[in-house]
Amino acid sequence: xxxxxxxxxxxxxxxxxxxxxxxxxxxxxxxxxxxxxxxxxxxxxxxxxxxxxxxxxxxxxxxxxxxxxxxxxxxxxxxxxxxxxxxxxxxxxxxxxxxxxxxxxxxxxxxxxxxxxxxxxxxxxxxxxxxxxxxxxxxxxxxxxxxxxxxxxxxxxxxxxxxxxxxxxxxxxxxxxxxxxxxxxxxxxxxxxxxxxxxxxxxxxxxxxxxxxxxxxxxxxxxxxxxxxxxxxxxxxxxxxxxxxxxxxxxxxxxxxxxxxxxxxxxxxxxxxxxxxxxxxxxxxxxxxxxxxxxxxxxxxxxxxxxxxxxxxxxxxxxxxxxxxxxxxxxxxxxxxxxxxxxxxxxxxxxxxxxxxxxxxxxxxxxxxxxxxxxxxxxxxxxxxxxxxxxxxxxxxxxxxxxxxxxxxxxxxxxxxxxxxxxxxxxxxxxxxxxxxxxxxxxxxxxxxxxxxxxxxxxxxxxxxxxxxxxxxxxxxxxx
Numbered sequence: 483x484x485x486x487x488x489x490x491x492x493x494x495x496x497x498x499x500x501x502x503x504x505x506x507x508x509x510x511x512x513x514x515x516x517x518x519x520x521x522x523x524x525x526x527x528x529x530x531x532x533x534x535x536x537x538x539x540x541x542x543x544x545x546x547x548x549x550x551x552x553x554x555x556x557x558x559x560x561x562x563x564x565x566x567x568x569x570x571x572x573x574x575x576x577x578x579x580x581x582x583x584x585x586x587x588x589x590x591x592x593x594x595x596x597x598x599x600x601x602x603x604x605x606x607x608x609x610x611x612x613x614x615x616x617x618x619x620x621x622x623x624x625x626x627x628x629x630x631x632x633x634x635x636x637x638x639x640x641x642x643x644x645x646x647x648x649x650x651x652x653x654x655x656x657x658x659x660x661x662x663x664x665x666x667x668x669x670x671x672x673x674x675x676x677x678x679x680x681x682x683x684x685x686x687x688x689x690x691x692x693x694x695x696x697x698x699x700x701x702x703x704x705x706x707x708x709x710x711x712x713x714x715x716x717x718x719x720x721x722x723x724x725x726x727x728x729x730x731x732x733x734x735x736x737x738x739x740x741x742x743x744x745x746x747x748x749x750x751x752x753x754x755x756x757x758x759x760x761x762x763x764x765x766x767x768x769x770x771x772x773x774x775x776x777x778x779x780x781x782x783x784x785x786x787x788x789x790x791x792x793x794x795x796x797x798x799x800x801x802x803x804x805x806x807x808x809x810x811x812x813x814x815x816x817x818x819x820x821x822x823x824x825x826x827x828x829x830x831x832x833x834x835x836x837x838x839x840x841x842x843x844x845x846x847x848x849x850x851x852x853x854x855x856x857x858x859x860x861x862x863x864x865x866x867x868x869x870x871x872x873x874x875x876x877x878x879x880x881x882x883x884x885x886x887x888x889x890x891x892x893x894x895x896x897x898x899x900x901x902x903x904x905x906x907x908x909x910x911x912x913x914x915x916x917x918x919x920x921x922x923x924x925x926x927x928x929x930x931x932x933x934x935x936x937x938x939x940x941x942x943x944x945x946x947x948x949x950x951x952x953x954x955x956x957x958x959x960x961x962x
Contacts, residue, residue, distance in 0.1 A: 793894025
């Protein structure tokens with residue numbers, strides 16, 4: 483995923499700041515657009531613990547004005563992606579003493595206990611738009627200028643024809659990358675560990691077919707994704723005055739990129755700017771349109787809808803809705819009580835997909851739903867029919883029940899048709915005696931009981947539904 487979820491302990495460390503901020507916060511909508519008390523645009527999400535933050539500019543153009551009037555950036559947050567809290571303006575043009583106007587698209591990235599807010603802003607100097615960076619110790623600020631001048635400007639060698647729309651991605655190895663650009667000019671550069679200096683030369687990334695503006699980068703299952711606005715009429719929009727969101731993938735964060743198609747079609751505003759995040763096991767696309775009362779091309783509003791991946795990693799086109807996603811509060815059910823012997827066992831399987839992890843089944847994770855990958859997931863796509871997972875102990879263990887939390891990615895992995903627990907007799911696997919129904923329900927621990935067996939090996943045979951593979955988030959084995 484693009485944003486590695488920031489640990490709850492860190493989120494708790496911001497509690498005092500958040501509590502003070504909430505006193506000034508106001509509820510927003512539980513439908514699309516998610517806020518209609520003001521106009522908001524160019525959203526970028528960030529997930530911190532169990533909270534999604536959206537950073538967006540404010541459209542202030544009066545009715546009939548055919549130009550952007552944007553002077554500040556606002557923050558919204560939600561723990562379920564449906565009910566949103568508006569925290570007001572958290573940065574503005576005045577945050578940057580060297581800036582003069584145009585608080586355009588921005589994005590916040592976390593690194594080393596701090597939050598870096600990368601912004602498109604008119605810097606008063608030669609040329610037009612620059613990229614600045616502010617910093618804070620909390621996702622809600624207060625934010626201050628981190629550099630005292632532009633990070634990117636027209637004087638930057640090989641800069642974009644229009645230096646706007648920054649997206650910053652920190653990879654698993656700690657290296658940070660900045661992509662940006664407008665007027666068909668995508669650019670990329672590595673960032674130093676301090677997040678406010680560039681390292682090496684600015685490059686022009688290859689493979690972003692029909693790039694216009696608004697890049698947003700994230701990572702999922704070892705694959706890099708870039709969504710971006712395009713305004714071509716070859717399957718994107720009916721008029722080049724509008725834009726869609728295309729996307730590309732790469733195996734290296736600097737490309738080359740392979741174009742994959744359109745992920746978000748034309749919206750009701752001429753501009754189309756989006757970001758992607760995963761919250762409580764579900765992926766979302768955050769974008770803007772002109773659907774709020776009185777809205778228009780310069781009076782836009784942020785919307786949120788669910789996003790789904792296919793089994794091969796491609797993305798299904800996002801369906802734009804007026805209702806928005808249903809509440810997804812996470813939390814889930816708690817695991818059954820008792821002594822779980824699974825963590826002390828060695829796991830094996832008939833097959834595991836290269837991008838999934840067998841370690842998921844006994845790592846002690848507590849899923850929030852069957853789509854929750856936050857504690858890893860075991861899956862056996864593209865295998866079908868009956869596959870198995872197994873535990874082995876160095877000496878015999880007494881066991882009389884198991885609990886299985888199934889993985890369902892809404893793609894090629896689905897809930898199983900059936901399952902059967904078996905144990906090793908010393909020479910063969912046989913079904914456990916007097917087994918209760920082996921449950922296949924989603925979003926819960928399916929408890930299976932049986933007469934006590936003493937064994938060094940326990941196996942779960944999983945039979946898939948026709949056309950699907952199967953997966954497991956957690957498999958527990960209890961002693962009597």
